[in-house]
Amino acid sequence: MVHHAWTASHSAELYGINDWGAGYFSVSDKGEILVTAQGESGPLKISMLDLVKDIKERGMDMPVLVRFENLLAQQIARLNNAFNNAIEQSGYRGKYRGVFPVKVNQQCHVIEEIAQVGAKYGHGLEAGSKPELIIALANLESPEACIVCNGYKDAEFIDLGLQACKMGYRVFFVIETPSELPIILERSRALGIQPLIGIRVKLASMVGGHWNATSGDRSIFGVTIAQLINLVDTLKAEGMLDCLQLLHYHLGSQIPNIRDIRTGVLEACQVYMDLVREGARMGYLDLGGGLAVDYDGSKTNYVHSRNYTLDEYCADIVDVIMTTLDPNEIAHPTIITESGRATVAYSSVLLFNVLDVASFEPGPLPEVISEEEHAMIHNLKELLKTANVRNLQECYNDALFYRDEIRELFKRGQVNLRSRSLSENLFLKVMQRLLVLAEDAPREFSELPRLKEQLSDIYYCNFSLFQSLPDIWAIDQIFPIAPIHRLEERPPPGRP
Ligand SMILES: Cc1ncc(COP(=O)(O)O)c(C=O)c1O
Structure with missing residues (x-):
């Protein structure tokens, strides 16, 4: 599996910044969003992050609606x-x-x-x-x-x-x-x-x-x-x-x-x-x-x-x-x-903080799964070994099946809470593996969008939708959204 070096321009592509930015918004090599505005003596480039620092120095905090x-x-x-x-x-x-x-x-x-x-x-x-x-x-x-x-x-x-x-x-x-x-x-x-x-x-x-x-x-x-x-x-x-x-x-x-x-x-x-x-x-x-x-x-x-x-x-x-x-x-x-x-x-531009993230990362897994665990749990573990770029769909279907079977058994009191937790962690581990493999798969993996959605983080952001972006809620208006810094870092699998 090849992991290409990630640069800020990959993030620009991922978030489509050059496509919707109309020449006004771009990403610097440092991974910060820049705003290009016409000043009196030529174009000026301003980093959004510097702008945020400046606003904070003036005693204000996010969320802030900035008008250029x-x-x-x-x-x-x-x-x-x-x-x-x-x-x-x-x-x-x-x-x-x-x-x-x-x-x-x-x-x-x-x-x-x-x-x-x-x-x-x-x-x-x-x-x-x-x-x-x-x-x-x-x-x-x-x-x-x-x-x-x-x-x-x-x-x-x-x-x-x-x-x-x-x-x-x-x-x-x-x-x-x-x-x-x-x-x-x-x-x-x-x-x-x-x-x-x-x-x-x-x-x-x-x-x-x-x-x-x-x-x-x-x-x-x-x-x-x-x-x-x-x-x-x-x-x-x-x-x-x-x-x-x-x-x-x-x-x-x-x-x-x-x-x-x-x-x-x-x-x-x-x-x-x-x-x-x-x-x-x-x-x-x-x-x-x-x-x-x-x-x-x-x-x-x-x-x-x-x-x-x-x-x-x-x-x-x-x-x-x-x-x-x-x-x-x-x-x-x-x-x-x-x-x-x-x-x-x-x-x-509405600037707001991300306060916390709920990520769908698997918890720690034991080296060896006890013989006493249910066969479905062993099957899930096995998928981690057998998954490859050619059997993505099969592994995806199997993983869902094994996980859902364990959930059913749990409802009927036939597996306990710890076993259920183990199966959920194994399932997430398999999904992450499939996501990485899908990047190098010879054929497009049709479940990829669903997989990405399942593994994507939930961000908790500090702003009021009803005060700041009522159009999204009321009239289905969409707006471009992107982080304003750390864009030179590769987002973990499943993100954004
Ligand atoms: C009569 C009239 N003119 C102009 C506009 C502005 O349209 P737009 O924002 O697409 O330029 C509207 C909005 O719907 C309108 O009703």
Whole structure:
């Protein structure tokens, strides 16, 4: 049996750190997780362990939620640069204006950072309620930045948005239900301020993934195509079709498959073109959220991953819009996306201590098993000698059988507690042996995942799931998890 020397790069592979780390997280030769952030004079690498020491020196203890503002800034820059490159390379004649949905993270330092870094790119905010609109108005300074108001809007919300328009903010009221238009028209007349109107449409395109309830006919938000036509007719009758400038759709968050993204844009482009033909002023196409995060690093269309890069996402969107609009001689719109999770996901890390470990190690075994022990126990001992890379499955089945037989005999009072303990220890010893042999087995051992699970340690960690990671429990959101140091050490068999 060959035991290869273990290095930190093996751990990086084991935990998939380079796959989900997006260039922000890596492992040093010393076996510590590093965070790479853009500093003023170039990239900075910070060891997470040093960070923990620093936090402790300041009198704080784990668990701690660390937010890396630099990573947030970098994500805003990456998103805007990727769209701007796609636009430049393809000769697209519109702009990109991203908006961050405030509901995704309302923490004031997050919003402040996004507004500050985003000013250079005209990156705006999406507001789904009155308080969020107030947040947006308080933070955005760039006249280029858009404020997209989704969600149900009452007269007070609309008055605030209209006054903001008068002050020079670019506030779009996105109509989610037909009942909102009469309020917008009435408030606009009362205040004498022209609104910027958008309409959120329900597309027929469905997406795969965890959050696909926001796509298709039965999606909760947005108007149907029939309602859209009625809204256009009302605006025409009021002489206000000029105010309709934005088409919005949101197919769902975390869209793992690029094909679904292309299909959605294609359908939206058809709607957009017909709105232009109807006489609406248009100019903005808002694709909502959906840009996925590769949480498991698999780069596939698995629900917690994505089968595309950021550059592909941007290039595909620009490409579909151009190839659909150009033959119809429709001007290229400003592209808006409402990326939430992809903007903030990398910037916060929960650090917590492992307090204790329950490991499934066999206890000490006697050199010789007494003749008086049950035959099944002798059989288990024998497996330790006979197991080899070719009979893994057979040994696995036998070991389970012998152990379960002893458990049955124990229940019936036919073997005592010490014998049962001996059999459990022998069983674990056999499992560990099989795990080591499986590494060099000529054929894949199908029970390996189960075996690893059976032998894996249980870690007792000091943090509150409900305070720190409720998404795992409530909405099946997964997050990458890894030790932040000792990654140059080989994990014992069965771990992690
Ligand atoms: C209207 C709207 N825009 C944007 C988002 C953010 O989506 P994501 O986090 O996938 O970018 C959401 C969230 O579901 C949403 O409902």
